Amino acid sequence: MAGTFITFEGPDGAGKTSVLTALMPELAPHLAQAVRLTREPGGAAISEQIRQVILDPQNGAMDARTEALLYAASRRQHLAEVIQPALARGEVVICDRFVDSSVAYQGAGRGIGEEAVLAMNQFATAGLTPALTLYLDVPSAVGLARIQAHRTGQYDRLDQEQLAFHERVRAAYLRLAQAHPDRIVTIDATQSMTTVVAACLAQLHRFFGSTWQA
Ligand SMILES: Nc1ncnc2c1ncn2[C@@H]1O[C@H](COP(=O)(O)OP(=O)(O)O)[C@@H](O)[C@H]1O
Numbered sequence: 001m002a003g004t005f006i007t008f009e010g011p012d013g014a015g016k017t018s019v020l021t022a023l024m025p026e027l028a029p030h031l032a033q034a035v036r037l038t039r040e041p042g043g044a045a046i047s048e049q050i051r052q053v054i055l056d057p058q059n060g061a062m063d064a065r066t067e068a069l070l071y072a073a074s075r076r077q078h079l080a081e082v083i084q085p086a087l088a089r090g091e092v093v094i095c096d097r098f099v100d101s102s103v104a105y106q107g108a109g110r111g112i113g114e115e116a117v118l119a120m121n122q123f124a125t126a127g128l129t130p131a132l133t134l135y136l137d138v139p140s141a142v143g144l145a146r147i148q149a150h151r152t153g154q155y156d157r158l159d160q161e162q163l164a165f166h167e168r169v170r171a172a173y174l175r176l177a178q179a180h181p182d183r184i185v186t187i188d189a190t191q192s193m194t195t196v197v198a199a200c201l202a203q204l205h206r207f208f209g210s211t212w213q214a
């Protein structure tokens with residue numbers, strides 16, 4: 001596949017959405033290739049419908065494995081409709097969350113097993129792995145406090161989970177970062193937004209090396 005696949009990961013409230021919004025216009029001029037920002041479930045209508053079922057606060061009875069399967073199904077459709085075609089065109093695809101999210105949230109957070117969730121996702125993605133993952137790390141209490149301080153809309157089903165759940169999620173992310181030091185770069189996301197954006201840009205500069213345009 002000709003393109004480059006990059007993901008952003010982090011616990012809720014790490015700042016992925018804010019950082020990516022600020023980062024994209026700064027990144028694009030440095031790359032020769034087109035850059036596409038997408039997020040799970042991205043622009044795929046079927047993925048969006050699946051996600052609505054997962055996040056519906058009325059679906060509190062959802063079984064943890066059902067949830068993991070639905071995330072993987074949503075991911076598969078997004079991959080087939082959005083990510084793979086963009087990579088085939090040679091684009092740089094930046095995705096807000098991917099398989100690491102399922103390993104952390106479903107595998108560790110819900111406790112159904114990180115290995116099992118990874119294996120199921122390998123089927124869903126046919127093994128597509130990001131070339132680079134920027135992991136925005138914040139203590140769970142900081143992430144949750146940010147969300148509570150800035151929230152305007154309703155809480156979704158996953159936001160309602162206890163602090164302990166979020167701590168299991170973060171611990172799993174830290175384990176993933178330790179297990180895959182060549183792919184996953186940890187960024188201290190307790191720093192100011194400007195500093196976090198600059199740190200992400202510096203990592204992307206390092207990653208693209210000589211193809212980075214001044
Ligand atoms: N570095 C930061 N310092 C302080 N607040 C931040 C920072 N990054 C993001 N925020 C705030 O935290 C909240 C959650 O950020 P968001 O980008 O939605 O996170 P995520 O997409 O990772 O859940 C937003 O209200 C945002 O303004």
Ligand SMILES: Cc1cn([C@H]2C[C@H](O)[C@@H](COP(=O)(O)OP(=O)(O)O)O2)c(=O)[nH]c1=O
Pocket residue numbers: 011012013016017040071096097098099101102103105106158159
């Ligand atoms: C992609 C993915 C997300 N999630 C969770 C993380 C979030 O709590 C929730 C919603 O994701 P998202 O809309 O991406 O929220 P955020 O702004 O925090 O990135 O879904 C999983 O549990 N498993 C997954 O595979």
